[in-house]
Amino acid sequence: MIKTNNTDAENIRSALARLPGVATVNDVRIKDRIIESISLENKSLGRLVLQRLNVEDSPALFDFYFRGLSEQSRNFWPPYPLFNPPIKSAEELATRIRDWQREDDWTFLNLLKEKQIIGACLLKRYQPQRPVSGLAVREEFQKRGLGFLLQTIINEQAHLLGLKKLYATLAQENIASRRLHEKCGFKQTGRLVPHFGYQDGNKVVDRQEIEMVQEFN
Amino acid sequence: MIKPQIRKDILARGKPEPKNVPWWGEPNLGGWYTEAEIDAAVRAIRKSNDWSTGFGPNAKEIEKFENAFAAYCGTRYAIAINSCGTGLDMAIRCLDLAPGDEVISPAVNYKAAHLAIVGQGGKVVFCDIDSRTLNLDPEDVEKRITRHTRAIFPVHMNGLPAPMDELLDIAGRHPHPRYGPLKVIGDAARACGATYKGAKVGSQGWLTAFSFYSSKLMTTLGEGGMITTNDPAVAERLRNIRQFGGEDEWGSNYKMTKVQAAVGLVQLNRLDEMNRRRREAAQRRCKILSGTAELILPYEPPNCEHLYYVYSILVQPDWAGEKRDKIIAIMSEKFGIVCSISNPPTYLRWPYIAEKCGVPRLAVSDDVGRRLLCPPLHPLLTEEQELYICASLLEAIDMIKAGA
Incomplete structure (x- = not known):
């Protein structure tokens, strides 16, 4: 049984309806303050569906990450725990999803056009006072406002959970992402935070990332 | 420094709450929970x-x-x-x-x-x-x-x-x-x-x-x-x-x-905040005790951030040993404040260590072991509690100087 608070759903619906690329928002489903799915009409792309991650999504998500994103995009966004440490197969991804599915302090949402994942976003709340968001859009669907759409959805998810702040860390050379975050209300904290990557199977601090924060009223 | 009359007033008000428990040099809870x-x-x-x-x-x-x-x-x-x-x-x-x-x-x-x-x-x-x-x-x-x-x-x-x-x-x-x-x-x-x-x-x-x-x-x-x-x-x-x-x-x-x-x-998310409050508490104490001739206050080298897990004071060399011990005794018995000695050389403190590792008698370590004195410090000490600790310490020194 999906419990939907009508006011919450309505708030999300109206926040998304204000975005320039969105024609209509058809359906918003929320369960226990977590977005389960959103169905909307995009002016240029038609019907898009946002869905919470399931184990069954692993082949499509694997395809999205390794075929849909450029090497640079993957380097900019290796989201823990799904793709960091690195994985080699959709089966391994399914194991990770299954392994982490019971944890209720992270939310991963896929954006689908028909059955293809064209974007994904993540809200991690492992550190209760420092929730972190992240997102990526399939190469051929970039520059169509989908990053703004996904970040707006993450912001709405943060509102639903009563979060007061939302952090993001970005590679210093990721100018496009910095602009997107600024557009969505993030500001630089002035702090650099270590980013952990993998080289030859070993965990290494491979760069210092810019920390940004958005404060909600 | 606390002026003598103000010190008298602080001590006349008695030990602030919590009165009936010892205040340990290393308080039982270092930070705090929310x-x-x-x-x-x-x-x-x-x-x-x-x-x-x-x-x-x-x-x-x-x-x-x-x-x-x-x-x-x-x-x-x-x-x-x-x-x-x-x-x-x-x-x-x-x-x-x-x-x-x-x-x-x-x-x-x-x-x-x-x-x-x-x-x-x-x-x-x-x-x-x-x-x-x-x-x-x-x-x-x-x-x-x-x-x-x-x-x-x-x-x-x-x-x-x-x-x-x-x-x-x-x-x-x-x-x-x-x-x-x-x-x-x-x-x-x-x-x-x-x-x-x-x-x-x-x-x-x-x-x-x-x-x-x-x-x-x-x-x-x-x-x-x-x-x-x-x-x-x-x-x-x-x-x-x-x-x-x-x-x-x-x-x-x-x-x-x-x-x-x-x-x-x-x-961990709150650690920097707790540490900041602890440093402020230590700096407040340094201001209150600065100028006390008998005491050498904790030192923070350039480029280091001291977190004052304990507030380590050294008494001057002529106060080492017996006189230092008297300060600790007076603070405990008269004022209910238990200063820790964090730490004397392990070979002097624990016979098992001396037996297994020997007793090398290191000059600076031995000397520090006779001069260390650590009154309780906690990030959440109130001003009244802090003043009471400092006033007690200064009073203990004066009592010893007067022949106690």
Whole structure:
């Protein structure tokens, strides 16, 4: 049984309806303050569906990450725990999803056009006072406002959970992402935070990332 | 300084609350909890309360806490364990000491470091300290290196980082004939969050062990610890030792619990705030006590952030020993304040250490052991409590000067 608070759903619906690329928002489903799915009409792309991650999504998500994103995009966004440490197969991804599915302090949402994942976003709340968001859009669907759409959805998810702040860390050379975050209300904290990557199977601090924060009223 | 009349007024008001319990030099709770820690603990318990989940194995809270702690320190790996003491044992075990192998460690220390060396069949080589910082003296360390030396084992004393640059330089210049550069193993039980030349303690050296015991700067429900390292092989080995040796070697159960890790994540988020409040409390005390001729107040070297896990005062040399002991006695008996001595040389404090490691009688360490005095310090001390502690200390000194 999906419990939907009508006011919450309505708030999300109206926040998304204000975005320039969105024609209509058809359906918003929320369960226990977590977005389960959103169905909307995009002016240029038609019907898009946002869905919470399931184990069954692993082949499509694997395809999205390794075929849909450029090497640079993957380097900019290796989201823990799904793709960091690195994985080699959709089966391994399914194991990770299954392994982490019971944890209720992270939310991963896929954006689908028909059955293809064209974007994904993540809200991690492992550190209760420092929730972190992240997102990526399939190469051929970039520059169509989908990053703004996904970040707006993450912001709405943060509102639903009563979060007061939302952090993001970005590679210093990721100018496009910095602009997107600024557009969505993030500001630089002035702090650099270590980013952990993998080289030859070993965990290494491979760069210092810019920390940004958005404060909600 | 507190003017004499104001001091009289403070003491005339009597001991502030809590009146009927001793105020320990190392207060029983080092930081403090908020509703967020309580919520995190309850949530972790609720999440575990079904037969298919339980409290383990491989609880995600532990992985999250380890990742957050590694990121906080700026190190590659963090391994959550059940205490810093066991962490020190694990660290020394990773040296694979042979009989006769030596580990250099400051005598002014808690005994855990020396027990860890003895426990692994190594030889403790005590080194002397710098009386201003209470940290080991690099010059003295270098003098004690032999062809049997395997490691240097500094403690980041009372919240002040040890001189890591000098120690790493010495370690590199005196390689062991078989094992190469000496390993530097840090005991950061009292220095979680401290900064050395812009780097967090735990980011340098081979291994660093942290304590989350109740009285420490942050706590995971009273016990707990963490080891940080940048060495992937030793990180894997530590994880194996923590879990009964994995498949290939000796080990036992040194694991942290899921609920502790959930609380640790919250405490880690609040650590800088708690440490900031602690530093402010120490700085307030420095202002109140500055100018007291009989006392030498804690020293913070440039480029280091002292966290004042304890507030370490040295009395002047002519107040060493008996007179220092009288101050402690008066403060305890008359004012209900228990000053700790953190720490005298372990070979003087614990007969077992003296028996196993010898009594080298190091000049500075012995002297500091007779001059140290640590009145309670806590980030949440109220102004009235702080004034009472300082007034009691100054009153005790004046009473001794008057012939008490």
